[in-house]
Amino acid sequence: MPRINDVGGQDGFGPVVEELDEPTFHADWEAHVFAMNRALIGRGLYNLDEFRDAVERTMSHESSYYENWFRAIQTLLEEKGHV
Amino acid sequence: MSDDHDDSPIAARVRELEAILEEKGLLDAQELDRALEAWTHRASPANGFRVVARAWVDDGFRARLLQDANAALPEIGLSMGGGLQPQQLHVVENTERVHNVIVCTLCSCYPIALLGPSPTWYKSPAYRSKVVSHPREVLAQFGLTLPETTEIQVWDANAESRYLVLPRRPENTEHLTEDELTKMVTRNGLIGTAAV
Structure with a gap:
């Protein structure tokens, strides 16, 4: 069964909304999540495939992109006993 | 990485996790700076x-x-x-x-x-x-x-x-x-x- 992230061809997500002059990150915490993920993968606490898998099984379409990332990072760190 | 003063709940949770990881020696602030520098400025x-x-x-x-x-x-x-x-x-x-x-x-x-x-x-x-x-x-x-x-x-x-x-x-x-x-x-x- 496809996971929740596999949306290609589905209907019901509404129009595409483009934000003009969008900044790279909308808040400092998003930049922290982005950087934290790279650093933790770099240290080998988990790998990129594990991260992708964690995003796919914990994400919600109600959450923002970096909220989903943060939930995945927390989940992996808990599952691996780091926090 | 510089501290921010965003008081949203998610910002607080991110800061909290970072603090735990730093305390455990699993992350350091300079590492975050380097990751950001590399991907948001060079790329x-x-x-x-x-x-x-x-x-x-x-x-x-x-x-x-x-x-x-x-x-x-x-x-x-x-x-x-x-x-x-x-x-x-x-x-x-x-x-x-x-x-x-x-x-x-x-x-x-x-x-x-x-x-x-x-x-x-x-x-x-x-x-x-x-x-x-x-x-x-x-x-x-x-x-x-x-x-x-x-x-x-x-x-x-x-x-x-x-x-x-x-x-x-x-x-x-x-x-x-x-x-x-x-x-x-x-x-x-x-x-x-x-x-x-």
Whole structure:
């Protein structure tokens, strides 16, 4: 069964909304999540495939992109006993 | 990394996790600074603009780029390396007959080394779901209407393969220098949601 992230061809997500002059990150915490993920993968606490898998099984379409990332990072760190 | 004063609940939770990881010696602030520096400053759409301008003025480079982009990029000081895993870049060329668009239907795979972090719309379920089934409708939302005779090819990126669109060189630009041409290219042009 496809996971929740596999949306290609589905209907019901509404129009595409483009934000003009969008900044790279909308808040400092998003930049922290982005950087934290790279650093933790770099240290080998988990790998990129594990991260992708964690995003796919914990994400919600109600959450923002970096909220989903943060939930995945927390989940992996808990599952691996780091926090 | 500098502290911020965002008092939203999520910002507080991120700070809390960072503090725990730092205390356990699993993360340090300088490491975060380095990660950000590398990916938000060095990796920017300006890299992609240079690739396009060179391909427009140098047929040999364009041929090598379309053949094997990873091998051609070092000619202008760029590379697909430096990421967390090897990625093969495929440059897809717009022609009079074919217009290319890139997407990642599963998540957000994107040529970040050349364009920097992707815009929110690229990562949105709305774009990812619809551009594969109704590309003309999606392009119209970006103000790009293509002739019915133009075929639209949608490329779905994944962990190992990333795509970059090579837009058509605008007409009457023969007199422009390579540097001036870089200023005509937009990030959306490299994704395929703009003509250039």
